[in-house]
Amino acid sequence: WSTDLTSTVGYDSIIQHLNDGRKNCKEFEDFLKERAIIEEKYGKELINLSKKKPCGQTELNTLKRSLDVFKQQIDNVGQGHIQLAQTLREEAKKMEDFREKQKLHRKKIELIMEAIHKNRNLQYKKTMEAKRLYEQRCRDKDEAEQAVHRNANLVTPKQQEKLFLKLAQTKSALEDTDRSYQQSVTTMEKIRDEWQNEHIKACEFFETQECERINYFRNALWLHVNQLSLGCVQNDEKYEEIRKSLEMCSIEKDVDFFVNLRKTGSLAPGKSLVESQKVVLTALYSS
Numbered sequence: 001w002s003t004d005l006t007s008t009v010g011y012d013s014i015i016q017h018l019n020d021g022r023k024n025c026k027e028f029e030d031f032l033k034e035r036a037i038i039e040e041k042y043g044k045e046l047i048n049l050s051k052k053k054p055c056g057q058t059e060l061n062t063l064k065r066s067l068d069v070f071k072q073q074i075d076n077v078g079q080g081h082i083q084l085a086q087t088l089r090e091e092a093k094k095m096e097d098f099r100e101k102q103k104l105h106r107k108k109i110e111l112i113m114e115a116i117h118k119n120r121n122l123q124y125k126k127t128m129e130a131k132r133l134y135e136q137r138c139r140d141k142d143e144a145e146q147a148v149h150r151n152a153n154l155v156t157p158k159q160q161e162k163l164f165l166k167l168a169q170t171k172s173a174l175e176d177t178d179r180s181y182q183q184s185v186t187t188m189e190k191i192r193d194e195w196q197n198e199h200i201k202a203c204e205f206f207e208t209q210e211c212e213r214i215n216y217f218r219n220a221l222w223l224h225v226n227q228l229s230l231g232c233v234q235n236d237e238k239y240e241e242i243r244k245s246l247e248m249c250s251i252e253k254d255v256d257f258f259v260n261l262r263k264t265g266s267l268a269p270g271k272s273l274v275e276s277q278k279v280v281l282t283a284l285y286s287s
Contacts (some may be wrong), residue, residue: 005192006121011113011199014206018106021213022099028217029095032224036088043081050074061257062249069245073238080238084231091220091227098216102209109202120195123188130177130184137174144170 002009050071059067144166 006124008117011117011202014203015110018206018210021210022103025095025099025213025217028220029092029099032088032092032095036085036092039081039088040085043078043085046078046081047075050078059254060261061254063254066242066245066249070242073242076238077235080231080234084227087227088224091224095216095220098213102213106206106209109205112198113202116191116195116198120191123184123191127181127184127188130181134174134177134181137170137177141170141174 055071056063056067
């Protein structure tokens with residue numbers, strides 16, 4: 001409220017706050033969209049990494065199986081990030097829909113209030129003009145009465161008649177402007193009451209809408225954090241599969257597997273040819 005009848009400072013303050021709230025929702029909406037782009041890009045890069053980048057490709061047996069699980073789960077993690085990106089886009093769309101819905105509902109109230117403010121200010125201007133004219137007619141009547149009293153014994157009967165005629169005219173004009181002023185004041189009071197009632201209803205509507213916005217924004221943030229936490233849990237479950245696979249990895253089995261796969265024989269060669277030639281040469285010299 002304001003003591004100035006034509007002031008909209010309080011109403012303007014509320015509208016500015018609502019506009020700021022709508023802007024804040026748009027900023028969070030844009031944040032979700034940007035986060036979705038990051039998640040999708042990261043997910044695709046993880047998938048490409050797991051599919052195209054060699055990682056222990058010549059390993060054998062249990063460690064090879066662990067590496068296969070590792071690459072598959074990294075691929076799954078990438079898919080999870082892509083799914084999260086889609087979820088974030090859906091949440092951003094919900095925020096946009098909520099924001100636009102509130103905007104449309106609020107616009108109806110704002111149009112009503114704009115019309116009421118315009119009508120109130122126009123009537124106030126008319127009332128002030130009627131007041132100014134009424135006060136002028138009061139001064140005209142007072143001046144006419146004073147002229148009659150001042151010149152009662154100083155003017156001719158014909159001049160005196162003119163003075164009385166002017167006084168009568170000013171009284172008649174005053175009565176007309178008084179009626180007009182009173183009608184204007186009555187209309188102004190009616191419009192003022194209407195404006196106050198609509199102003200109260202508008203403020204109640206705006207308060208309800210702001211409470212809904214804060215609650216929706218808070219819940220959207222809460223949901224977003226839950227989605228991120230869920231993604232972490234799901235990723236850890238995928239990493240746990242890798243850990244389980246690594247627990248099954250056996251160094252001995254892998255070494256034995258390599259030996260059995262690449263074995264060339266179990267017997268070492270005899271004495272070397274060099275050793276045999278040495279024996280022969282020794283025998284010749286002795287003879």
